[in-house]
Amino acid sequence: MLERANKTLICSVAYLDIVGYSSRPVPEQMRLKQRLNDIIAASIKDIPLPDRVMLDTGDGAALCFLGDPEEALFAILACRDILREMEQVEPLNMMLRMGINLGPVKLIKDVNGQPNLIGDGVNTGERVMSFAEPGQIMVSRSYVDVVSRLSQEYGQLFQYHGLRTDKHVREHEVYEVCMSSASSPLLAQALHSRRSTESKRDAAIVGTEAAQADSAQDKRAAAAWRENPKLIYGALAALVVVVLAGSLYFGSPHPTQPMTGTASGPESPAAADKQVAVSEPAKSGAENQAGAEKPKSADETAATASATAAYIAIAVSPWGEIYLDGRKKGVAPPLKKLQVVPGKHIIEIRNTDFPSYTETVEVKAQDTVKVKHRFQ
Numbered sequence: 001m002l003e004r005a006n007k008t009l010i011c012s013v014a015y016l017d018i019v020g021y022s023s024r025p026v027p028e029q030m031r032l033k034q035r036l037n038d039i040i041a042a043s044i045k046d047i048p049l050p051d052r053v054m055l056d057t058g059d060g061a062a063l064c065f066l067g068d069p070e071e072a073l074f075a076i077l078a079c080r081d082i083l084r085e086m087e088q089v090e091p092l093n094m095m096l097r098m099g100i101n102l103g104p105v106k107l108i109k110d111v112n113g114q115p116n117l118i119g120d121g122v123n124t125g126e127r128v129m130s131f132a133e134p135g136q137i138m139v140s141r142s143y144v145d146v147v148s149r150l151s152q153e154y155g156q157l158f159q160y161h162g163l164r165t166d167k168h169v170r171e172h173e174v175y176e177v178c179m180s181s182a183s184s185p186l187l188a189q190a191l192h193s194r195r196s197t198e199s200k201r202d203a204a205i206v207g208t209e210a211a212q213a214d215s216a217q218d219k220r221a222a223a224a225w226r227e228n229p230k231l232i233y234g235a236l237a238a239l240v241v242v243v244l245a246g247s248l249y250f251g252s253p254h255p256t257q258p259m260t261g262t263a264s265g266p267e268s269p270a271a272a273d274k275q276v277a278v279s280e281p282a283k284s285g286a287e288n289q290a291g292a293e294k295p296k297s298a299d300e301t302a303a304t305a306s307a308t309a310a311y312i313a314i315a316v317s318p319w320g321e322i323y324l325d326g327r328k329k330g331v332a333p334p335l336k337k338l339q340v341v342p343g344k345h346i347i348e349i350r351n352t353d354f355p356s357y358t359e360t361v362e363v364k365a366q367d368t369v370k371v372k373h374r375f376q
Contacts, residue, residue: 099129
């Protein structure tokens with residue numbers, strides 16, 4: 001994560017504030033703080049560690065997501081639902097004020113050497129959170145503009161609340177996250193799709209770990225054989241005994257078979273010719289099967305695809321919808337690179353506040369062409 005230091009990143013920030021925290025007695029503050037930590041841990045457990053940074057703000061926390069922007073929305077909704085469940089089991093009269101923003105940040109180290117974030121993306125996230133009522137989730141205009149274009153379902157979750165002015169006399173357009181009866185199934189479908197992807201990823205990780213464990217076990221077994229020569233000698237002796245017994249058994253006539261032919265006499269020439277006629281087609285089929293070309297393995301197929309692949313690197317500021325040859329591929333950021341077939345391609349970048357930008361590029365195999373644009 002720290003290799004991204006000194007670089008400007010577009011980060012989605014989810015702010016949480018415990019309502020009335022400073023007016024509570026210290027023992028109660030400790031219980032509220034511990035509950036908030038448990039809620040946050042449960043809400044972000046499926047998000048990879050390199051894609052998130054958590055900041056303690058005293059009476060709350062800031063969750064900064066460096067990956068997909070919708071991670072902030074999923075996490076903040078999970079925090080609200082988990083808090084409701086905990087309050088039903090053990091009431092602490094705990095309420096949260098929540099806000100989400102998307103903006104530029106820089107990754108630094110704090111006085112303890114831990115990752116920290118500074119920048120307008122973090123500061124504006126705190127301002128947006130301050131406009132929320134207890135139990136309410138407010139989001140900034142920049143976050144709505146990006147997330148609502150990732151999926152049509154997301155756009156139906158936000159209700160415009162107008163302009164708000166912070167203590168520094170700076171105006172912010174804010175929206176409220178409204179979970180209506182119509183939007184709940186849509187978000188549930190999006191969450192189900194995301195969790196299915198995570199389950200497949202976890203299954204792949206478990207399979208890799210199992211393969212590594214089997215490999216380690218095989219290595220230990222091989223080492224045990226090398227360290228104990230008696231095992232090798234014993235196995236070789238047993239193999240020799242089995243081979244000798246087999247040769248003695250199959251080399252001598254079977255007790256139930258006569259040695260001088262059957263009662264019907266020796267095999268006739270016609271039967272011999274028939275046997276040769278049957279064996280020759282079988283042999284020809286075996287030769288054809290042996291001479292057939294073997295199918296390519298998965299590694300060979302992947303190597304061939306990698307050798308003919310080409311890439312287009314995307315860098316857009318502040319953001320833009322990316323279209324490749326007329327087909328939408330995503331929003332940059334977070335989209336950074338497209339894999340394409342070698343040849344000419346048309347890249348179109350759209351932003352609702354500016355005229356669209358179009359560029360034609362030609363990409364060769366195993367080459368990367370950069371497309372950069374700043375909307376002004």
